[in-house]
Amino acid sequence: MKRASFLRGVGALALAAPSIVWAQGAWPDRQIRMVIPFAPGGTTDLLARAVGQHMAQVWSQPVVADNRAGANGVVAGEIVAKSPGDGYTLSMVAMGHAINPLIYRKLPYDGDKDFTPVSLVATFPQLVLVHPAVKANTIAELIALAKSSAKPITYASGGNGSSQHLAGALFTHMAGVKMTHVAYKGGNPAQLDLMAGNVDVMITQPNSKDLITSGKMRALAVSSARRSAFYPELPTVDEAGVPDYQSVAWYGLVGPKGMPADLLARIAEETRRAAATEAVKSIVAQQGGDVAASTPAEFTAFIDAERQRYAAIVRDAGMTVE
Structure with missing residues (x-):
């Protein structure tokens, strides 16, 4: 079954396989909903559908994609938080899941108590990208430009509290420079405006390596702690002059609170198999x-560490909203 045809309409039927049995009877005996906090076509959506396809094949039940974009994942988060922890509602989340409790003073759920982390699925280094007209070929030159330019240097993101926003705010904080944040409704519009020259910088996962090799954007460094095998020629931001800088985009599976331990273990195990x-x-x-598949305990610790790491950045950058 091709990924492009998976979960069209209301869902996709799976191939025959034995159902999972847990303490309270056969599971699953009906379709499972995969809540996706962003619009179709992005990395979160693609990973959710690929993981869901694997689960549907193994469990012989449809896994239905339910895209609920809005408020950096809050809209989808509320749906999951108010669902029963019976294994029939799952969600592929991104960094915003960990950071939203720092940003929003009033959330319709408790960011810790109302969810059950299942497994981390993948991490992605982001690239420090500039428009070709920006007179900076290295991180050191970008820092110097930000400090000397009479016109404020701008950096784009997919929205308040997005991975691009956090990466940019962390960079300005650690590099000791000021850049003006420009928020868009999604990473794709932001990236398009970077290519159009309407903003200067963006720290993100580019949609395609071709955008860099074709000269539509220029990459200065990778945001991860180590170099990327995909971009071996690029230094890390740490190597390029901002010691200890690290910011990666990540995606993982969560469910509502109250999931039985044995059911959680089975779903986590299948998520790890899906990741492979x-x-x-x-x-x-x-x-x-x-x-980067993990156990539920490891993913819980990972989310906690991410929230602690960005707490001061969120506060100092004024990301908090009512």
């Missing part, structure tokens, strides 16, 4: 990322 499939590995490889 060619469908998921292909999505990750195409964007220079790494498969």
Whole structure:
């Protein structure tokens, strides 16, 4: 079954396989909803559908894609938080899941208590990208330009609290420079405006390596702690002059609170198996990322660490909203 045809309309039927049995009876005996906090076509959506396809094949039940974009994942988060923890509602989340409790003073859910982390799925280094007209070929030159330019240097993001916003705010904080944040409704519009020259900088996963090799954007460095095998020629931001800088985009599976331990273990195990499939590995490889499946406990600790790491950045950058 091709990924492009998976979950069209209301869902996709799976191939025959034994159902999972847990303490309270046969599971699953009906369709599972995969809530996706962003619009179709992005990395979160593609990973959710690929993981869902694997689960549908193994569990012989449809896994239905339910895209609920809005408020950096808050709209989808509320749906998941108010669902029963019976394994029939899952969600592929991104960095905003960990950071939203820092940004929004009033959330319709508790960011810790109302969710059950299942497994990390993948991490992606982001690239420091500039429009070709920006007179900076290195991180050091970008920092110097930001400090000397009479016109404020702008950096784009897919929205308040997005991975691009956090990466940019962390960069300005650690590099000791000021750049003006320009928020868009999604990473794709932001990237298009970068290519059009309407903004100067963006720290993100480019939609395609061709955008760089064709000269539509110029890459200065990778945001991860180590160099990317996909862009081996690029230094890390740390190597390029901002010591200890690190910011990666990540994606993982969560469910509502109250999931029974044995059911959670089964879903986590199948998520890890899904992450090892060619469908998921292909999505990750195409964007220079790494498969990073984990246990529920490891993913819980990862989310906590991310929230702690960005707490001061969110506060100092004034990201908090009512």
